Amino acid sequence: MNAQLNDAELAESAKATEAAPATTRRDAASIAALHDAEAADVHVSVDDVDLAAELTGADASTTASPDVAEYAMRLGDDALILSQRLGWWISRAPELEEDMALANIALDLLGHARSLLHYAGTATGRSEDDLAYWRDEHEFRCAWLFEQPNGDFAHTIARGLIAAIYMQELYTALSASTDASLAAIAAKSVKEVAYHRDHAVQWTLRLAGGTEESRARMLVALTDTWPYIDELFRDDELHERLGDVAPLPSSLRAGFDEVWSAVLAEAEIAERDYVNPKVGHSSGGGRFGNHSTHLGPILAEMQVLARRHPGATW
Amino acid sequence: MTLTAPDASALHPDGDDVAELQARFDAIIEADQRIEPRDWMPEAYRKTLIRQISQHAHSEIIGMQPEGNWISRAPSLKRKAILMAKVQDEAGHGLYLYSAAQTLGISRDEMTEQLITSRARYSSIFNYPTPTWADMGAIGWLVDGAAICNQVPLCRASYGPYGRAMVRICKEESFHQRQGFEILLELSQGTPEQHEMAQDAVNRWYWPSLMMFGPPDDESPNSAQSMAWKIKRFSNDELRQRFVGMLVPQAEVLGLTLPDPNLRWNEETGQWDMSEIDWTEFHEVLAGRGPANAQRIQHRRDAHEQGAWVREAAAAYAEKQAARERQAA
Numbered sequence: 001m002n003a004q005l006n007d008a009e010l011a012e013s014a015k016a017t018e019a020a021p022a023t024t025r026r027d028a029a030s031i032a033a034l035h036d037a038e039a040a041d042v043h044v045s046v047d048d049v050d051l052a053a054e055l056t057g058a059d060a061s062t063t064a065s066p067d068v069a070e071y072a073m074r075l076g077d078d079a080l081i082l083s084q085r086l087g088w089w090i091s092r093a094p095e096l097e098e099d100m101a102l103a104n105i106a107l108d109l110l111g112h113a114r115s116l117l118h119y120a121g122t123a124t125g126r127s128e129d130d131l132a133y134w135r136d137e138h139e140f141r142c143a144w145l146f147e148q149p150n151g152d153f154a155h156t157i158a159r160g161l162i163a164a165i166y167m168q169e170l171y172t173a174l175s176a177s178t179d180a181s182l183a184a185i186a187a188k189s190v191k192e193v194a195y196h197r198d199h200a201v202q203w204t205l206r207l208a209g210g211t212e213e214s215r216a217r218m219l220v221a222l223t224d225t226w227p228y229i230d231e232l233f234r235d236d237e238l239h240e241r242l243g244d245v246a247p248l249p250s251s252l253r254a255g256f257d258e259v260w261s262a263v264l265a266e267a268e269i270a271e272r273d274y275v276n277p278k279v280g281h282s283s284g285g286g287r288f289g290n291h292s293t294h295l296g297p298i299l300a301e302m303q304v305l306a307r308r309h310p311g312a313t314w
Numbered sequence: 315m316t317l318t319a320p321d322a323s324a325l326h327p328d329g330d331d332v333a334e335l336q337a338r339f340d341a342i343i344e345a346d347q348r349i350e351p352r353d354w355m356p357e358a359y360r361k362t363l364i365r366q367i368s369q370h371a372h373s374e375i376i377g378m379q380p381e382g383n384w385i386s387r388a389p390s391l392k393r394k395a396i397l398m399a400k401v402q403d404e405a406g407h408g409l410y411l412y413s414a415a416q417t418l419g420i421s422r423d424e425m426t427e428q429l430i431t432s433r434a435r436y437s438s439i440f441n442y443p444t445p446t447w448a449d450m451g452a453i454g455w456l457v458d459g460a461a462i463c464n465q466v467p468l469c470r471a472s473y474g475p476y477g478r479a480m481v482r483i484c485k486e487e488s489f490h491q492r493q494g495f496e497i498l499l500e501l502s503q504g505t506p507e508q509h510e511m512a513q514d515a516v517n518r519w520y521w522p523s524l525m526m527f528g529p530p531d532d533e534s535p536n537s538a539q540s541m542a543w544k545i546k547r548f549s550n551d552e553l554r555q556r557f558v559g560m561l562v563p564q565a566e567v568l569g570l571t572l573p574d575p576n577l578r579w580n581e582e583t584g585q586w587d588m589s590e591i592d593w594t595e596f597h598e599v600l601a602g603r604g605p606a607n608a609q610r611i612q613h614r615r616d617a618h619e620q621g622a623w624v625r626e627a628a629a630a631y632a633e634k635q636a637a638r639e640r641q642a643a
């Protein structure tokens with residue numbers, strides 16, 4: 001080997017503009033593993049995710065009915081707003097590994113949101129971006145849980161734990177939907193949500209069983225977040241009309257409670273440790289466009305640039 | 315290929331042993347083979363590498379901020395996903411480089427401490443602000459682009475873990491550059507306002523990206539030794555020339571102008587003629603003047619300090635688990 005500038009290598013990098021585009025995702029564990037191979041040549045593998053292919057169920061010929069679109073919008077908005085919240089942590093997490101883990105979760109959720117909103121938009125000829133950037137607050141259908149602030153790390157974990165247990169129950173059931181697009185999106189999402197749940201469970205155990213301070217913070221976070229659980233499991237007329245297309249939210253509650261209780265039991269947290277009887281369940285009317293005070297500012301930030309340039313593409 | 319692992323006495327040699335070890339080290343370098351963590355190496359080589367790799371890692375981590383700034387406002391969901399993945403990649407690069415530096419006997423805590431107490435350097439390019447969305451394009455195209463030109467030769471750096479880290483990182487940087495190019499192309503071909511946004515960002519990032527290659531060769535104090543050790547393989551000016559040569563045709567495709575009226579290919583010298591770089595600005599930025607430097611460090615320090623209780627909790631929990639397992643065993 002000589003020390004000439006390797007033209008082939010440089011040309012390859014210069015050719016970046018012709019190479020296949022992709023985003024790359026990976027986790028801290030795979031990075032650590034790379035260094036395990038001490039002197040051996042490391043096999044480089046980059047987990048490429050083609051973004052276009054992330055639009056699960058994006059079959060141009062399938063058009064959602066108005067009811068299915070409304071339902072997909074609820075789920076899509078949940079995922080979108082939670083992703084928007086989690087994105088804040090990137091560069092601010094307690095350790096680099098968490099910057100990466102939270103970014104992974106945010107990316108997964110954004111992928112789910114895009115698939116769901118794309119599908120929802122087919123009913124009215126709107127794109128995922130039309131729905132994300134050009135609807136006003138009262139047109140959003142997310143539940144209040146997903147709008148809650150990041151708070152400290154414990155609040156983010158408490159919110160994430162509830163969200164992931166709920167989503168896993170939901171997507172598992174929805175995988176059997178009679179609507180092929182929803183079933184496909186759910187089947188893909190449920191695998192990723194399983195990782196989110198595991199992440200939240202591990203941190204719940206660590207914070208609850210770590211130091212005195214972390215346990216106290218975890219309990220405060222549970223107290224603050226617990227009131228938003230109920231809204232997720234409320235049935236309404238839409239669900240009745242959808243029949244076998246979607247599970248009744250109330251039918252998911254038993255599964256949720258089972259996992260929730262098991263996690264808290266392992267964390268040695270009793271209900272009286274975090275449930276404040278003076279605070280009832282949130283009245284959360286997100287499914288009908290009545291939102292917590294948090295959603296307005298979230299949307300203002302998310303939509304500001306797109307709305308400055310009507311009709312532009314990016 | 316590497317040397318066989320030295321025995322314990324070789325790690326703490328004295329007298330004649332050093333001369334022999336030095337000779338073996340020199341032979342490895344001469345033969346273009348890799349030095350591995352367990353090989354003997356001169357102290358100055360080790361120190362140079364620690365400085366270079368940790369600075370590189372810090373740059374990746376600080377580099378998350380100017381782009382992280384736009385994640386919440388990305389103008390389409392697709393762009394949001396790409397940007398989020400990009401910033402996540404940079405975290406991965408930082409992590410990966412920190413662990414390469416750790417193989418040289420410095421801990422991550424030490425390196426973090428150096429960064430948040432402003433005792434370590436990072437690439438000053440990240441002290442520039444990102445006022446518009448087009449900056450996401452210009453950073454990808456120009457900053458990641460310059461990083462690639464700097465880093466592709468580092469894939470063959472003589473220190474094994476560093477070279478291997480760079481192979482992986484360069485792969486991802488080339489995605490980043492492509493994505494930046496795409497952002498600029500879309501803007502350039504968009505509305506007049508979008509086009510102007512793109513040109514403005516290129517105007518602001520072009521010169522700083524050329525400065526990323528460092529001072530001219532005759533003023534670069536550390537370069538010669540690094541080149542002899544084959545940590546660095548090409549001079550600052552050589553790489554800068556390559557980079558400009560790469561940009562010119564791409565700028566044409568973009569329909570954007572590189573902000574240097576004197577930029578042209580010189581048949582005689584076989585080089586790009588260009589305007590003189592304003593090195594006073596470079597030295598200003600390098601010295602960390604201006605508010606952005608303090609802001610970037612503050613951001614990092616805040617994250618570190620506010621996360622302390624979380625890291626402590628994780629450590630305490632792990633300890634309790636280990637104790638439980640010991641008891642059970």
Ligand SMILES: [Fe+2]
Pocket residue numbers: 374403404407483487
């Ligand atoms: Fe990077």
Ligand SMILES: [Fe+2]
Pocket residue numbers: 404458486487490
């Ligand atoms: Fe990059």
